[in-house]
Every structure is written in structure tokens, then in C-alpha cells.
Amino acid sequence: MAAKQYSFGKHYLVEFIGCPGERLRYVDDIRGPLLEAARLSGATVLESYFHQFEPQGVTGMIFIAESHFSIHTWPESGYAAFDILTCGEMFPDKAIDHLNGVLQAARVEMRILTRGFSEETS
Amino acid sequence: MAAKQYSFGKHYLVEFIGCPGERLRYVDDIRGPLLEAARLSGATVLESYFHQFEPQGVTGMIFIAESHFSIHTWPESGYAAFDILTCGEMFPDKAIDHLNGVLQAARVEMRILTRGFSEETS
Numbered sequence: 001m002a003a004k005q006y007s008f009g010k011h012y013l014v015e016f017i018g019c020p021g022e023r024l025r026y027v028d029d030i031r032g033p034l035l036e037a038a039r040l041s042g043a044t045v046l047e048s049y050f051h052q053f054e055p056q057g058v059t060g061m062i063f064i065a066e067s068h069f070s071i072h073t074w075p076e077s078g079y080a081a082f083d084i085l086t087c088g089e090m091f092p093d094k095a096i097d098h099l100n101g102v103l104q105a106a107r108v109e110m111r112i113l114t115r116g117f118s119e120e121t122s
Numbered sequence: 123m124a125a126k127q128y129s130f131g132k133h134y135l136v137e138f139i140g141c142p143g144e145r146l147r148y149v150d151d152i153r154g155p156l157l158e159a160a161r162l163s164g165a166t167v168l169e170s171y172f173h174q175f176e177p178q179g180v181t182g183m184i185f186i187a188e189s190h191f192s193i194h195t196w197p198e199s200g201y202a203a204f205d206i207l208t209c210g211e212m213f214p215d216k217a218i219d220h221l222n223g224v225l226q227a228a229r230v231e232m233r234i235l236t237r238g239f240s241e242e243t244s
Binding site for chain 2: 006008009011013015017046047049051059061063067068070072074077079081083085087107109111113115116117
């Protein structure tokens with residue numbers, strides 16, 4: 001029994017742990033670093049959107065030609081959940097390194113999952 | 123050695139496989155079903171954004187109070203990559219069932235990952 005893989009992209013799930021809360025509070029803390037991370041990764045940015053939670057916390061999303069970037073922050077916990085879904089040639093590590101530098105995480109954890117499916121061929 | 127878990131949410135990665143291409147082509151095919159899926163899941167919708175690729179294919183994103191929904195479609199392959207990141211009490215299965223009904227996937231695959239981290243406590 002063989003299987004053919006149909007891969008449409010890689011999904012990077014990144015946990016930024018132990019960040020100073022003041023790095024994660026406001027859209028103005030996150031917008032610039034996220035857009036710069038996308039640029040460094042080689043993504044083609046289409047649109048970007050940010051939401052400010054009260055009293056603090058941010059959701060940010062960038063639509064890229066290659067799929068998306070998203071970030072959600074919990075300043076009170078020093079934690080941010082970041083993901084990149086990419087179906088193109090990109091350098092996600094450069095984006096993650098840049099964000100890590102800005103967010104000053106004590107620890108970073110990453111999982112990489114293939115998006116798509118496989119089909120049995122015989 | 124014990125570890126304390128800090129869970130900030132569940133990330134549902136869903137593959138819709140073998141959909142009729144005409145279900146996946148245009149923003150107008152996806153916007154209504156995605157918003158209805160969010161409503162059925164119990165999410166609090168904040169904002170939604172859609173991008174039309176030419177000649178076909180869609181990126182859609184909903185910001186919810188509990189984090190996000192995203193979808194990316196490949197009509198020519200009958201495939202859509204869907205994800206829900208939720209940090210609240212929701213019913214993601216209801217969203218997935220609704221989208222599955224509309225997109226008419228021949229097969230659905232789902233992975234559920236916990237977002238957050240653990241710390242050793244002793």
C-alpha cells in the first residue's frame with residue numbers, strides 16, 4: 001500500500017513564553033514587529049488587521065499571498081500564541097527570530113505541521 | 123519531577139478534502155458559511171476579513187473574542203485549510219459540521235493541539 005502526499009503548506013505554531021508584559025499590551029507594540037517579521041520572512045503582505053482588547057491584549061493578523069500570520073497576546077501571563085501558515089517559499093525562522101527579539105521571550109516552543117492530505121495509490 | 127500546564131486554548135486544524143471546486147472559488151461562497159459557522163460555535167464575532175485571489179481562491183479570517191477562525195481555499199484541488207483557535211468555551215464541532223455541509227467535502231481530517239506551555243514545578 002502506497003500513499004501520495006498532497007502538501008499545501010506548513011503550519012508553524014509558536015509559543016512565546018515568559019515575555020515582559022509591556023511588550024504585549026497594545027496594538028502599537030505588536031503591529032510594527034509583526035509586519036517586519038512578515039517582511040523578513042519573504043512573505044508578500046496583502047493586508048493586515050489588529051484588534052485591541054481592553055484593558056490590554058492584542059489579536060493581529062496578516063494576510064499574505066502565501067496564507068497568513070496570526071498573533072494573540074496575554075500580557076498578564078507574558079505569553080503570546082503565534083502562527084504562520086505558508087504555502088510558498090518563505091523563511092519562517094527569520095520571522096520567529098525577529099519577534100523573539102522584540103518580545104524578549106524567556107522560552108520559545110515551535111511545532112511544524114504539514115497541511116494537506118494523503119491518498120492511497122495502490 | 124512534576125509539571126504545571128498553562129493552557130491558553132485549543133487549536134483545531136481541519137482539512138476539507140475533495141470539495142467541489144465551485145464551493146471554494148469566491149469570497150461570496152465563503153463569507154456567509156464562515157460567519158454562520160462562527161455563530162453556531164458560540165463565538166463572539168468581532169471583525170471579519172476576506173481576500174479574493176485571482177482567478178479563484180479565498181482567504182478568510184474572523185477575529186473572535188476567543189481568538190480566531192481562518193480558512194484558505196484551493197478550488198482547483200478541491201481543498202480548504204481551516205483552523206479555529208479558541209481560548210474560551212465554544213463548540214468548534216458545530217462550526218466544522220456546518221462548513222463541511224456547505225463545502226461538501228468527501229473527507230475531513232482534524233487535529234487538535236493545545237496552545238500554551240508547561241513548567242516544571244519540582
